[in-house]
Amino acid sequence: MDLNPPSGENYANPRICFFHVLFKAGALAFYILSALFFDSFVIIFVVTVLLSALDFWVVKNVSGRILVGLRWWNEIDDNGESVWKFECLDQESLARMNKKDSWLFWWTLYLTAVVWIFFGIFSLIRFQADYLLVVGVCLTLSIANIVGFTKCRKDAKKQIQQFASQTIANRFSSTIQSAFTVV
Amino acid sequence: MSHNERDTVPLNQSSQSDIDEIENLINYSGPTTVLPAQPSPPPTIPISSSPFIPSNLPPPSQKPVQPAVPPAIPINNNNNNRNVNNNNNNNQQLTGFGPAPNTLTEPVWDTVKRDLSRIVSNLKLVVFPNPFREDPGKALRDWDLWGPFFFIVFLGLVLSWSASVKKSEVFAVAFALLATGAVILTLNVLLLGGHIIFFQSLSLLGYCLFPLDVGALICMLKDNVILKIVVVCVTLAWSSWAAYPFISMAVNPRRKALALYPVLLMYVSVGFLIIAID
Numbered sequence: 001m002d003l004n005p006p007s008g009e010n011y012a013n014p015r016i017c018f019f020h021v022l023f024k025a026g027a028l029a030f031y032i033l034s035a036l037f038f039d040s041f042v043i044i045f046v047v048t049v050l051l052s053a054l055d056f057w058v059v060k061n062v063s064g065r066i067l068v069g070l071r072w073w074n075e076i077d078d079n080g081e082s083v084w085k086f087e088c089l090d091q092e093s094l095a096r097m098n099k100k101d102s103w104l105f106w107w108t109l110y111l112t113a114v115v116w117i118f119f120g121i122f123s124l125i126r127f128q129a130d131y132l133l134v135v136g137v138c139l140t141l142s143i144a145n146i147v148g149f150t151k152c153r154k155d156a157k158k159q160i161q162q163f164a165s166q167t168i169a170n171r172f173s174s175t176i177q178s179a180f181t182v183v
Numbered sequence: 184m185s186h187n188e189r190d191t192v193p194l195n196q197s198s199q200s201d202i203d204e205i206e207n208l209i210n211y212s213g214p215t216t217v218l219p220a221q222p223s224p225p226p227t228i229p230i231s232s233s234p235f236i237p238s239n240l241p242p243p244s245q246k247p248v249q250p251a252v253p254p255a256i257p258i259n260n261n262n263n264n265r266n267v268n269n270n271n272n273n274n275q276q277l278t279g280f281g282p283a284p285n286t287l288t289e290p291v292w293d294t295v296k297r298d299l300s301r302i303v304s305n306l307k308l309v310v311f312p313n314p315f316r317e318d319p320g321k322a323l324r325d326w327d328l329w330g331p332f333f334f335i336v337f338l339g340l341v342l343s344w345s346a347s348v349k350k351s352e353v354f355a356v357a358f359a360l361l362a363t364g365a366v367i368l369t370l371n372v373l374l375l376g377g378h379i380i381f382f383q384s385l386s387l388l389g390y391c392l393f394p395l396d397v398g399a400l401i402c403m404l405k406d407n408v409i410l411k412i413v414v415v416c417v418t419l420a421w422s423s424w425a426a427y428p429f430i431s432m433a434v435n436p437r438r439k440a441l442a443l444y445p446v447l448l449m450y451v452s453v454g455f456l457i458i459a460i461d
Contacts, residue, residue, distance in 0.1 A: 049336070061291075076325075
């Protein structure tokens, strides 16, 4: 993964990208700056966790779908077993996805988790259990999204390879079949 | 569901569909057309084998190792049928996908509405009397954690507002108590050999907090001690009544009390917290 955004095209969905980044940055900014303005921990906790939860929802349901075409969810089948589902768009539209969008998506996803870990270590050193609670909740939400989407992506690549090899095998067998019918 | 059914019927079906799939693929002459993102009628694929579903490919073949389960996921299909007319130009990149719907391409507002209606329906299922209560697995099929999240935060906020001193600590304690309590209670049920899904149980315990939320709100508005005790007792009984069938169905009948007692204990302690706050 490179450090610079791919050049040569603009963001295809600027509004979605904006919202994708907005809530993450908002949660982090509020967490950092609130100590200067608010005395009450309750407001800090509620607003930060609320922004983090909104960000989780936006990433999972909106920007994941639109920026990178991936989606994951959990279902309970008739047996009462829990099944995790991972879904992606087909290969053609995946290839058509804007590179800049997906670069932004993945980079901000990983970066926020790293920053939250950093804050967690900070509050651990200072023995502030309250703030550790906030960081813990936000970190859990970020990591859940990362794990879900990374699983989508890995399986997407594997499925693409399988599909490619399957179509090649079938084309091959069909050409052999046609060769035999000619004979 | 007898074991025999699973062994005989689905195996024939899946092998037949495999043959059809392969025939279809062989008979394609040109490059495969871009199929619209299908809501693949998912054969439920357990997590150990590949759970991946690419949207336009025919569903991957059943692996005969796992017992085949009849594909019945009504939720997705309902949503996709509703979204047939909504898959319009909300997203320029994906307009090549024709009329077939998929929640992958639905407008954002639909997602919001779907989630909100799910919260409301889960709440109604859990807290109010309804015919599904005897079958807990079916009732909270569509678990979600947003409802519990809002209820826990609301309860913490109300308790914090009611407190005249140490507001922040009250909130933090209430939140931590409820969150870790829910996790520990779930682990308790699982360790007692119960059959319940982790997130489903968390979701349930969160939704059962709704009566206590209402009680705490009333107690905050009216500061009479007798009224508080009455209200808390009523809402506590309501919460316990809501949680009872799910927990008791999940475990062995001889261990019902072991699973239920901690749940009741937690709700009673929350009730005391509501009464004792001044």
